Amino acid sequence: MANEHLDPAWIRGLTEPRLSRRDMLRYAGVGAGAVGLSAFLAACGAKTDGAAGGTSSSPASFDWAAQQLHHKLNFANWPYYIDTHKGTHPSLDLFQTQTGIQVNYRVPINDNAAFYQTLRPSLQAGKSTGWDLVVITNGVQLSELIANDWLIPLDLAKLPNFAKYASPAVKDPTYDPKNVYTVAWQSGITGLAFSPKATAALGREPDSVADLWNPVFKGHVGMMSDNTELGSVGLLHTGVDPATSTQTQWKAAAASLMQQQPLVRNYYDQSYINALENGDTWITQAWSGDVFIANQSGYPDLKFIVPKEGAMFWTDNMMIPVGAENPLDALTYMDFVYDPKIAAMLANYIWYISPVPASKPLVAAMPGGAAVAASSLVYPDAQMQSDFREYYVIKGQTDLNAWNNIFEPIIQG
Amino acid sequence: MSSSPGPPARRRSSGQRLRRGLAPYGLSSGGAIWLLVFFVIPMLSMLILSLKSQPLSNTFRIVPYTFTWHWANYHAVWSLYHSQLWRACYYAAAVTVGTLLVGYPVAYWIAFHGGRHKTTFLFLLLLPFFVSFVIRSLVWQFILSDGGLVFRGLEAIHLLPHGFHVLGTSTAVIWGISYNALPFMVLPLYVALEKIDRRAVEAAKDLYARPSLVFRKVILPLSLPGVFAGILLTFVPASGDYVEATILGGPHTTMVGQVIQFLFLQGEQYAQAAALSNILMALLLAGILLYARALGTRQIDEYL
Numbered sequence: 001m002a003n004e005h006l007d008p009a010w011i012r013g014l015t016e017p018r019l020s021r022r023d024m025l026r027y028a029g030v031g032a033g034a035v036g037l038s039a040f041l042a043a044c045g046a047k048t049d050g051a052a053g054g055t056s057s058s059p060a061s062f063d064w065a066a067q068q069l070h071h072k073l074n075f076a077n078w079p080y081y082i083d084t085h086k087g088t089h090p091s092l093d094l095f096q097t098q099t100g101i102q103v104n105y106r107v108p109i110n111d112n113a114a115f116y117q118t119l120r121p122s123l124q125a126g127k128s129t130g131w132d133l134v135v136i137t138n139g140v141q142l143s144e145l146i147a148n149d150w151l152i153p154l155d156l157a158k159l160p161n162f163a164k165y166a167s168p169a170v171k172d173p174t175y176d177p178k179n180v181y182t183v184a185w186q187s188g189i190t191g192l193a194f195s196p197k198a199t200a201a202l203g204r205e206p207d208s209v210a211d212l213w214n215p216v217f218k219g220h221v222g223m224m225s226d227n228t229e230l231g232s233v234g235l236l237h238t239g240v241d242p243a244t245s246t247q248t249q250w251k252a253a254a255a256s257l258m259q260q261q262p263l264v265r266n267y268y269d270q271s272y273i274n275a276l277e278n279g280d281t282w283i284t285q286a287w288s289g290d291v292f293i294a295n296q297s298g299y300p301d302l303k304f305i306v307p308k309e310g311a312m313f314w315t316d317n318m319m320i321p322v323g324a325e326n327p328l329d330a331l332t333y334m335d336f337v338y339d340p341k342i343a344a345m346l347a348n349y350i351w352y353i354s355p356v357p358a359s360k361p362l363v364a365a366m367p368g369g370a371a372v373a374a375s376s377l378v379y380p381d382a383q384m385q386s387d388f389r390e391y392y393v394i395k396g397q398t399d400l401n402a403w404n405n406i407f408e409p410i411i412q413g
Numbered sequence: 414m415s416s417s418p419g420p421p422a423r424r425r426s427s428g429q430r431l432r433r434g435l436a437p438y439g440l441s442s443g444g445a446i447w448l449l450v451f452f453v454i455p456m457l458s459m460l461i462l463s464l465k466s467q468p469l470s471n472t473f474r475i476v477p478y479t480f481t482w483h484w485a486n487y488h489a490v491w492s493l494y495h496s497q498l499w500r501a502c503y504y505a506a507a508v509t510v511g512t513l514l515v516g517y518p519v520a521y522w523i524a525f526h527g528g529r530h531k532t533t534f535l536f537l538l539l540l541p542f543f544v545s546f547v548i549r550s551l552v553w554q555f556i557l558s559d560g561g562l563v564f565r566g567l568e569a570i571h572l573l574p575h576g577f578h579v580l581g582t583s584t585a586v587i588w589g590i591s592y593n594a595l596p597f598m599v600l601p602l603y604v605a606l607e608k609i610d611r612r613a614v615e616a617a618k619d620l621y622a623r624p625s626l627v628f629r630k631v632i633l634p635l636s637l638p639g640v641f642a643g644i645l646l647t648f649v650p651a652s653g654d655y656v657e658a659t660i661l662g663g664p665h666t667t668m669v670g671q672v673i674q675f676l677f678l679q680g681e682q683y684a685q686a687a688a689l690s691n692i693l694m695a696l697l698l699a700g701i702l703l704y705a706r707a708l709g710t711r712q713i714d715e716y717l
Contacts, residue, residue: 113678124475140473147473219576220559227679266581266663271554279560280580396471404680412497412667412675 064155067328071101074326075333076115076134078316079107081186083349091345095336101329109135116141119321123150128323133330135185137316138175139228140394142182145319147396151181152320158331159183161338169385170315170355174243175393182317183334186346187353189377189388190229191311193276193286193304206283209237209309213256218263222275222284225267229312230257231407232391233285236309243390250406257410267411276302288377289352296371304377306387313388315355348372353380463487463687478684486688494672494689498696501668504583505652508590512598512647513640515591520602520639521632524609535603539596546593550660553589554580557661581663589657597646605639606632641708649697669693 082105083091092103109115116136122129123145136142145151156163162183170184194206201216212221212233224230234253235242245253265281273290275281277299288311291304318337320330336342343356344363351372354360357379364373376384394400466483467476491498523534541549556562557580567573579585609632617627655670662668669689676686 111678117678144473144475148475219578219581261664264664265578269659271660274554275558278555278558279565280558280578396473397476398469398471401469401682408675408680409493411664412494412672413665 062152062155062327064158064328064331069099069101069328069332070326071099071329072132072326073101073103073329073333074130074132074324075103075105075330076108076131077105077185078109078135081107081135081316081350083345091337091342094342094345095333099332099336101332103333112137112139112141116144119145119150123148123322126323128325129321131321132324132326133318133333134321135316135318137314138173138391139314140400142175142317142319143394145321146176146181150322152322152324152327153180154183154320154334155331159335159338161335165338165340165343165356165358167355167357169313169353169388173315174390176317182319183338184355185316185318185337186350187313187315187355189288189306189311189313189353189380190224190232190285191288191304191306192283193273193291193302194283195276195279195302197301198279198282205303205305207305207308209233209307211283211307212285213237213260213263215263217282220265220280220282221260221263222272222281222286223257223260223264223267224272224285225269225411227404227407227411228391229285230267230411231403232312232389234407235392236307236312236389239309241310241389242312242392245392247402247406250403254406254410257407261410261413289350292351292375292377306384308387310387310389312391314391344369347378351375351378353378459687459691463684463691465684467684483684486684487692490676490685490689491692494669497667497672498669498689498693500666501652501654501670501693502696504587504590504654504658504668505648507587508594508651509598509644509648511587511591512594513643516595516598516602516643517640520599520606523599524603524606531607535600538599542596547656547660549593550589550657553585553592554660557585557588580661581666583666585661585663586658586666586668589661590651590654593657594647594651597650598643601642601646602636602639605636605642609635637708641705644704645701649701652697653693 082089089105092105096102108118115134119129119131119134136145156179162179166183170187172178173182173184176182192206192209192212194211196205198220199206199211199217202211202214206214211217212223223233231250231253232242234257235245235249238249238253238256240249240253265275268275268284270290272281272284272286273294276284276286277294286304288304291302294302318330318334320327324330337346338356340356340358340362343354343359344366347354347356347359348363348366348369354363360373360379363369363378372378380388392403394403461480462478463486464480464483465478466481466486467478470476519538523531523538527534557564559565559568559578559580564573564577564579568575568577579588613631613635614627617631622630652668653670654668655674658666658668658671673686673689673693676682676689680686
């Protein structure tokens with residue numbers, strides 16, 4: 001508490017230059033179009049002859065006993081989503097020292113949909129994607145990977161650290177019951193962020209999703225262009241738990257979002273945080289980690305809250321695509337990051353929600369880690385966790401089309 | 414040493430003649446292959462894809478597309494997204510008119526009064542374009558934002574009402590696209606104006622034409638091919654834009670390019686995405702043909 005006024009980002013800046021993860025992400029959406037083109041051409045191509053995956057719909061089996069370590073790991077992650085020090089990743093170096101596995105660490109993922117479109121042609125053709133480990137958020141793309149048997153089922157017996165240290169929040173998730181295919185990398189929540197100065201006209205601090213519908217903020221409300229996020233907040237606003245919502249409730253939520261539209265400045269991708277920083281928006285849907293990072297990098301007054309209707313809880317998951325050349329190396333790494341020491345190294349850089357609560361005291365002891373460990377956005381307490389809500393798990397193509405047809409017209413106005 | 418000094422062509426063998434006859438085809442094969450690979454094949458693929466369909470089920474198991482002459486794709490995307498299509502045309506038209514009004518005087522000035530420094534001026538015109546496209550658009554987002562350079566000051570001195578904004582409106586999108594399209598308007602205009610025979614201009618002046626009359630009767634008609642090319646090079650890319658509309662737009666500025674991107678990346682509705690692209694292309698082609706016929710210029714290709 002004594003050094004509360006000391007900015008951890010500043011302390012870190014003494015030893016290393018650091019670009020924020022966000023700086024990179026904000027340019028990412030535009031590049032997605034180029035990535036998509038190759039997948040589009042693949043879709044145009046001749047892959048109509050039923051090359052889609054296996055034939056069974058039960059979890060495919062995988063012979064883990066026959067696997068050996070190859071001391072190589074091709075790991076695809078999101079930019080600025082791992083501890084970094086002077087161009088190296090200390091946790092990966094440690095991994096190599098301990099296991100002899102050399103990690104080819106790459107950051108090609110800027111967008112779940114766009115990245116999935118780069119994997120899909122290889123998976124559909126039954127070829128290796130070139131990756132042993134990828135990180136994808138729970139959502140449609142993950143469901144599709146699971147449904148088409150494009151992920152290798154994990155051998156949970158080889159993940160003792162996961163069994164021992166993983167937070168209950170990421171064990172047995174609705175989108176992957178019993179963690180058959182995935183374990184969490186990091187989680188985050190979608191709540192509300194606002195600038196206290198700009199929202200002063202309200203006369204109190206915003207505390208609810210309903211404040212996004214308040215006409216006082218006309219023209220300065222930020223909403224997300226991801227229709228899962230948008231639809232979910234609409235459901236929360238109409239008093240519905242997204243996880244158990246029905247199509248009739250979706251329509252009611254969409255009607256309420258349509259009503260809100262005159263107040264909305266824009267439907268944003270990652271750039272919502274810039275809009276908030278620039279004063280374009282006064283109150284906005286927001287991801288927890290971004291606001292925490294903004295606080296540490298020149299915008300200390302911005303506030304993130306879990307609205308009283310609840311905040312959406314999401315998880316970025318590690319998984320092994322079918323055809324991976326080094327599955328055992330990938331599994332070894334999955335367990336490695338659940339060691340609290342390693343989880344602490346990651347948490348102290350990434351600033352989203354760590355899947356390993358036991359890493360908290362270790363982070364607190366690190367240089368500049370006190371504020372991170374104290375933040376309820378990185379280590380949410382039980383009370384905060386009770387306000388977390390799960391997304392509706394889209395069951396399939398008809399479901400997805402229905403969701404898209406209801407919520408997408410709001411964004412594509 | 415030959416005793417018959419006739420033109421060498423006469424003595425060519427039939428093989429030579431054949432080779433000569435094939436020469437134009439040989440020379441144009443590079444272009445033909447280019448067209449085939451980058452235009453015909455993608456076009457046909459798109460056309461075929463747009464007529465495919467897949468049976469829907471409520472699983473995420475991917476069902477392959479099959480070719481079924483599924484014209485309903487066209488009907489579906491037209492009824493859902495025609496307003497975004499028209500909006501794109503309207504923005505592109507606004508951009509074209511705007512860049513023409515700004516670009517013509519610039520091109521005129523460089524061509525007629527640029528003197529020794531013409532190339533320098535053209536270079537200056539292109540200079541901002543050495544910066545990445547995305548960065549340029551993001552900088553505009555920064556400048557036009559409420560707390561940005563322009564509007565914070567104007568609002569502080571009460572020239573603008575509290576809460577006034579440009580970012581997130583059609584104005585911002587049209588502005589952004591225009592900024593990026595300007596060189597594509599100015600360069601063909603410059604080429605056309607530069608090529609005008611100055612003696613024609615002098616002759617008009619010698620015949621006591623007022624400067625405005627010289628412009629209307631001589632310079633403007635002679636620069637029309639440049640105008641045509643400029644309009645084409647501006648309108649077509651502008652109508653397909655999705656970057657500016659994403660970065661500078663708001664809730665009511667969605668352009669057809671953004672819809673196609675959504676259908677393709679998030680929606681995974683490849684056939685519909687292809688159908689919408691084809692509609693956009695057909696509209697553009699029809700528009701251009703009508704326009705070419707109306708303007709009736711034959712030398713356009715010189716400037717493209």
